Amino acid sequence: MSGRFSRRRLLAGAATAAGVAAAASACGSGGGNTTLTIMGNHPSEITDSDVAGFSKKYPNVKIKFVTNSVQLLTAMFAAGDPPDIIRDQGVQNTPYLVKRDLAEDLAPYFARSTVLTDDKIAAVDDVWRYDGSVQGKGPRYGLAKDYSQDAMLWCNLRVFEKAGVEPPDPTKPMSYEEMLDVAKRITRRKGAQYSAYGLYPPFDVSLSAGVINMVTSAGGSVFNDDYTKVDFSAPEAKSALQWYLDYADAQVGPTVARPLAAGAAAAFFADQLGMVGYGYWFGGEVASNPQVQDHVRFVTAPQFGSTRTSPCFAAVGHWIPKTSQHKQEAWNFFEWYFGEQPAIDRAKSGWGLPGITAMNADLPEVKPYQKQALDVQNAEFSHMSVLKYSPYVAFTALDASLSQAFVKGLESGLSAGRLADLVNDTLNPLLEQGKELVA
Structure with a gap:
């Protein structure tokens, strides 16, 4: 799998686990008076070109990358020397980070910016807002580099054709039944x-999100x-939960207890998987195959109940x-990476939807599959949910x-x-502990 694909599997829950320091890998962009430490995926997400462009604009700042590791991050916070920029998932982690007083309130920076203004920022970026009670309201604490509506499906038409x-x-x-x-x-x-x-159902980015x-x-x-x-x-x-048990019992695709050894993408590209639950970002993988x-x-996201939902996971x-x-x-790096040339380059690649709305115009549509995917995505925007x-x-x-729980249930034949x-017996004590920690 490519670095772009594996990034969707990385657990970005920084500052969520206890541990000790792991070894850090570092690389930089030459000399400078200030060293900016970034915990992010280099060079697969933050490319050498991104770094070179930033260094040209800010020659007195050197960039150093450290390994994207929860254990390392925990140790760096404990030592009082955290990275200056941290990769994470806004949907799942913004309330967690803010409740623990870890993230800087970026509202004053956005207010002064001419690059990252409210009228340019996509609605999905509101998942990086939290007012202490409600996600989507209050100050901004981060920004999405790209995103997808992750319950949507890619279909391999050859698998359908062979099955008639x-x-x-x-x-x-x-x-979901259909x-x-x-x-x-098929x-x-x-x-x-x-x-x-x-089928590989839309749970890969996060089982809980699905x-x-x-x-x-x-x-x-x-x-x-x-x-x-x-x-x-x-x-x-x-x-x-019952639907997932029914899906597993039908033996139509992999489960948490019976995963695909080579991964869903490999099976899809080998015409051995009919439907895979990935969002628009998977078009970047298709471009490489x-x-x-x-x-x-x-195709659009499936619907489980009476309300049509199509969230970003x-x-x-x-x-x-x-x-x-x-x-x-x-x-300064935020403005460069999220609002200038690096963001345009990411949009052109098709590896996800841009966090800046004007850059939707840069999404690829030269090839027929790209145009078809973009047409469907444009219709899907109105069904975005949080x-x-x-x-x-x-x-x-x-x-x-x-x-x-699913592994145990599938292996032991447990009911929903x-x-x-x-799940309740495992999670509720953790929630109680978490509430006490931030009280």
């Missing part, structure tokens, strides 16, 4: 040997009103710690708890109700 099944309508959402039925009809296997899987999206669509919430408890035994949540470009289709971007010693230099996470527990704990009890 009509592919989904690109703009009419399937129900999606599972289609997956059953799966090809003899015993345990698959020649084609039907489930929370389904629950929200059904009109429920996994959290109580103040986000201090979860209840996966509520009807909407238990229905979502010309053998599949003439038989792919991008991550909104990966960066934030500046409150204890950074070089906040102005960090902000997932709600608790500030009292790291999303990595949510994902781990759900994953462990028993799965819900397992």
